[in-house]
Amino acid sequence: MFKPSFSALAYLALFGTISLASCSKEQQVQPDQPEQVAQDQAELAYPGQTGEAKAGEWGGQPVSYQEINGDKVYEGDILLTSEQLTSGSDGDQQRPGSAGRTTGxxxxxxxxxxxxAALPNQARVTDAIAxxxxxxxxxxxxxxxxxxxxxxxxGSGxxxxxxxxxxxxxxxxxxxxSTGNTIHExxxxxxxFHEQTRNDRDTFVNILTQNIQSGYEGNFTKYSASGYGGTDYGALDFGSIMMYGSFSxxxxxxxxxxxxxxxxxNIQRTGLSAGDKSGIDAMY
Known part of the structure; x- marks a missing residue:
């Protein structure tokens, strides 16, 4: 069975709804574009590299990914296993969910x-775990x-x-x-999964496909467009640590x-948002 999907504000669709206050365009602080570019390049398995586009099945549903250096890369920084791509199981470990979606x-x-032992600056790991x-x-x-x-x-990224x-x-x-990137991973x-791939995301955001870097269009594809089922709960969480920024x-x-x-x-890579926390609470 598919697990319910969470909104970024309430990860995996099991949780309660949290409403977000909207801001007018005039109230918006202009995002820090260099910061978002840096985050984009960080949250890639292989920054600056693209691989061969591949199509497979995950949980009995079609999925597209890139093969780079032998790794099966999905949504830029997610690594799929051969077992995930070959299993026809409907089990929780095989089915992808949606933004704030969950699996396994x-x-x-x-x-x-x-x-x-070879990993430098291990404090970013221990701080993220804490x-x-x-x-x-x-x-x-x-x-x-x-x-x-x-x-x-x-890793390379x-x-x-x-x-x-x-x-x-x-x-x-x-x-x-960074520690924030580690919290995200x-x-x-x-x-x-990433928040912007929610099934209901078009209610909250516009995706400007003409501005997306070639090869990264799949990072913005709704899970329903990939053949996955699920249910979104709550409002999309612009502050989620799993959400892309405007210039990603x-x-x-x-x-x-x-x-x-x-x-x-702006992109947010400081820590779990209030919505992230309530979603994880419901998930675990």
Whole structure:
């Protein structure tokens, strides 16, 4: 079965509705475009590289991804496994959900992990873990003999497997990946997708496809357009740590996402939003 999808404000559609106050265009602070460009480049498995476009099946539904250096890259920073792409299972570990969507939850909300000794600046990992533990029911326990666990290691960019895969999986961190980026990648590892791919997102935002960098159009595709089912609850959360900013993956300096009134907004990579927290509470 498909799991209900959460809005960024209430991750995975199981949760309560949270309304957002709207701002007029005049009230909007202009987004920091250089910051958004930096975040875009960070939250890619392989910054500056594109791969061969591939089509496969995930949970019995069609999915498009890029193959780069042997990795199956989805939505820029999500790494799919061969098992996810070949299994016809309807189980929670195989079905993608939607923005604030979830997949592959960790039993009892416990994530077992290791940190590769070669990873520099390990404080960004421990600080990100501390943030998750202070703001959600998810617990992180150092791995001993468990077969399903996350390893934080050096990567070309910031990337993660999605949900619990059932074996060793990775959160990859380049030197430019911040604590905020690490919090975002942990979101993927616990089962969260990007907020802008919600089925109901057109109620809240305009997607300006003519401004999206070639090869990254799939990062903005609604899950329903990819053949996935699900239900959105609550309002789209512009402040979610899983949400792109207005200028994310812009090819020409013009916005790729705006609010319905045409105003722009910043990317947020500081920490879990109030909506993120309530969504995770309902999920775990």
């Amino acid at each position: 939850r960790w039993p009892s909300g416990i994530v077992y992990y290791t940190i590769d 943030h998750w533990q202070a703001n959600s029911p998810v617990r992180f326990i150092a791995r001993t003999t468990q077969t399903a666990y996350v390893t934080f290691r050096v 910031c990337s993660s497997n999605i949900g619990r895969t059932g074996s060793r999986q990775y959160i990859n961190l380049a030197s430019g990946c 942990i979101g993927h590892a616990v089962g969260l 993956f812009s090819s020409n300096g013009q916005p790729t996402i705006t609010k319905k009134d045409g105003s722009t907004f």
